[in-house]
Amino acid sequence: MKITAIHLYAAHFPLHTPFIVSYHTYDYMPSIIVKVETDEGITGYGETVADEHVTGETWEGAFYTLKNTLAPAVLGKNPLEIEKIHDIMNKAVYGAPAAKAAIDIACFDILGKKLKQPVYQLIGGRYHDEFPITHVLSIAEPDYMAEEAATMVDQGYRSFKMKVGNDVRKDVERIKAVRARVGEGIAIRVDVNQGWTNSATTLTALRALREVNLDWLEQPVLADDINGMAFIRSKTDIPLMVDEGLKGPREMREVIEKQAADKVNIKLMKCGGIYPAVKLAHQAEMAGLECQVGSMVESSIGSAAGFHVAFSKKVITSVELTGPLKFSKDVGNLHYDVPFIRLTEQPGLGVDVDEKTLAELTVFEAAIR
Template structure:
């Protein structure tokens, strides 16, 4: 099986409401979609949602990278040879993980379709039967975040991820307000997205949060401050998760050596796709560090890819892949697999996602074909 053609689409995915985190406010999500077609007529879909604050890639640079650099070298390659494909891409460009993820995901999708199996079968088979769906609360006023959490409780959600990271003491008020509203039994995870900057600010907050029963605190300090994470972890009982600070195997090696985190958040856009994500999960498993699969708020394509990784690995204990339920319009149909409060994957080959190309055309800003 050889790759005959690659189409690249720049799309704007419309959000139901703006997505607000410590360093950005997103009115929509800019995504790069890849459609890979083989000589035998099979189609694989991939996606890239870059983040210039984390991977150093923008939507514009990612589109150009795939169109001008990655797609031309992929023509004629066998999409089933994952190791060889990543080696080829790495030799062409040293990093660009989000751009590589789009190619990687499309290759896994088309390979699963060729073999007639879901992607998770290519990764070792299904381990988990279902995962709880976590609702993500964007940064807002304490009472507004508490109101939204209460509303989502009524819809069946049993866990929340709070976005904070604007001001330490204001963030403490936000967290306390949500905990008071939802009660002690509901899971709350707090994601600072580097917003507390350093260990001193973080420890100031944690002194007021110790008794709130938080599941974990995620990336409170700058992504490069691994030593800061070590200090925080040594001085609190609240489990610490690294997200932005984990992009590749070198980062994971340092995290393991320094015991810098209780948990790590693996994202396909940070590491280069499904194949590198599995390598990170294996490294974490050897070190006894629990994993989560998160996202950059991708469409059904990128979200499904993350789910296939998560469902195949015992060491992956949670998922935060909420894109399909945050969009007012999506190019795929994964949303139907969100049966709140759980997500359950279907048994269709490849990613198991059907693409509505009329919606894709409607949301596309520009496109190109490489043969």
């Protein structure tokens, strides 16, 4: 089998409401959908959601990296040879994990369709039957976040990921307000997205949150401050999760060596796709670290890819892939049984792509043949 053409669609996915994190407010999500065609008539879809604050790639930059470098490099190659595809991409350009993830995901979609198996069966087999879905609360006023949480509890959600990080005192108010509103039986995970910057500020917040009963605290300090994460972990019994600080095996090794986290957040956009994500999960398992597969707010395509990784690994104990639930329009039909996700047995990613909607959301495109 050979790759005969690669189509790139730079798209804007409309959100029901703005998505607010510590470093940015998104009125829509910029994504790049990749369509890979083969000489056997099998087509695979991939996706990249680049983030200059996390992966070091812009939306436009990822598009042109794909158009000018990665797509030409893999054109004519066998998409089933995943290890070789990654070697070719790594030799073509250093870094650029989100751009590489799009090619990786499309190749796995092709592989699954070729073998008539869902992707999770190709990377270890299905382990989990279902995952509970965590509702993400964007940064807002404490009362608003608390009210939204209460509404989602009524809809069946049992866990929340709270986005904070723009004002530590206000963040403490936000967290306490949500806990008071939903009670003790609901899981609360707090994601700072580096917003508290350093260990001193983080420890100040944790002292104020001692009685709140958090599931875990995610990435309170700057991404490269693994020492800061390790210091915080030595001073608190609240579990710590590393996110932006973990991209690939080098960072994973440092987190393990310095005992800097209790749990790691693996994202396909940060590490380069399905194949590298599986490697990270194995690395974490050897060190006794639990894993989560997280989201960069991808469409059904990228979200499905993350779910296939999560469903195949015992060490992955939680997921936060809720992009399709945030969009007012999506290009795929990934189905959620809210508040759960249960994958089908359809081959490949198991996602049907609506080409008409894709064309509607596309801002600019390119084809490499």
